[in-house]
Amino acid sequence: MLIAEGISKSYKSGRRKILDSLEISIDEGEFIAVMGESGSGKSTLLAVLAGILDPDEGQVLFEGKDLYKLSDEELSDIHKRRIGYVPQSNFFLKNYTILENIVEPFLAGSSEERLAYEEKAKLHLEKLGIGDLADRFPHELSGGELKRAAIARALAIRPSILLCDEATSALDVTVQQEILSLLQTLRRQQGEEFSILFICHDIALVQQFCDRVLVMYQGRIVEEGIPDNVIQNPSHSYTKRLIDSIL
Ligand SMILES: Nc1ncnc2c1ncn2[C@@H]1O[C@H](COP(=O)(O)OP(=O)(O)O)[C@@H](O)[C@H]1O
Numbered sequence: 019m020l021i022a023e024g025i026s027k028s029y030k031s032g033r034r035k036i037l038d039s040l041e042i043s044i045d046e047g048e049f050i051a052v053m054g055e056s057g058s059g060k061s062t063l064l065a066v067l068a069g070i071l072d073p074d075e076g077q078v079l080f081e082g083k084d085l086y087k088l089s090d091e092e093l094s095d096i097h098k099r100r101i102g103y104v105p106q107s108n109f110f111l112k113n114y115t116i117l118e119n120i121v122e123p124f125l126a127g128s129s130e131e132r133l134a135y136e137e138k139a140k141l142h143l144e145k146l147g148i149g150d151l152a153d154r155f156p157h158e159l160s161g162g163e164l165k166r167a168a169i170a171r172a173l174a175i176r177p178s179i180l181l182c183d184e185a186t187s188a189l190d191v192t193v194q195q196e197i198l199s200l201l202q203t204l205r206r207q208q209g210e211e212f213s214i215l216f217i218c219h220d221i222a223l224v225q226q227f228c229d230r231v232l233v234m235y236q237g238r239i240v241e242e243g244i245p246d247n248v249i250q251n252p253s254h255s256y257t258k259r260l261i262d263s264i265l
């Protein structure tokens with residue numbers, strides 16, 4: 019469903035490859051965790067997969083279409099309907115309420131479309147346990163609440179894939195666990211299970227929720243597999259160190 023081939027990316031300021039000939043393939047309905055130390059390129063990878071950061075090399079095929087060859091209109095349509103992206107830092111506009119922020123991309127549409135979308139947005143805020151915060155401004159929410167709001171926004175479009183970066187202010191494990199179980203439940207409720215790519219550092223949560231784990235190191239995926247297998251039997255020395263450092 020989402021396939022990235024030969025992805026390399028450097029930022030202009032530095033020449034180092036942040037992503038280095040990276041390959042990834044995500045199936046329909048898969049729940050995947052991405053692990054890796056800070057600076058290994060996880061956020062960069064998610065932005066490339068989301069279609070918002072053009073790679074230097076390689077292509078990202080979403081449902082068979084190369085994201086970086088689409089017109090602005092086609093890409094914006096995918097962002098409004100198919101790919102839900104939760105970036106690392108809060109990107110809510112500060113002068114809009116949470117609900118207004120979520121509905122904002124749909125303001126250009128007809129009023130019917132907007133109202134229908136507003137209902138969906140409210141429903142998702144409720145499902146994420148923050149229905150009562152819809153009319154608050156972003157600075158009136160805690161880090162964990164903002165993360166939920168960002169996930170509600172990403173899910174309100176009924177995406178076929180959710181790309182979820184970690185929160186900048188490290189959320190405690192309980193909040194992460196709550197969010198992951200909510201996502202699991204929502205996926206089951208929606209019938210068609212959407213895929214999830216989630217950055218997570220907690221091994222127990224990865225084992226509990228994910229079908230597959232990818233371990234990133236210096237811009238490459240150095241190891242991947244079923245969480246239990248990777249954790250019990252890591253093949254790459256970096257994964258061993260990562261697991262030792264966490265356990
Ligand atoms: N906009 C940017 N400009 C220049 N360098 C960046 C930018 N964003 C990230 N980097 C660098 O790219 C590397 C990988 O960053 P990132 O993808 O955020 O890693 P992670 O999410 O795994 O911590 C880091 O060394 C970071 O400093």
Ligand SMILES: [Mg+2]
Nearest residue numbers: 060061062106
């Ligand atoms: Mg990051």
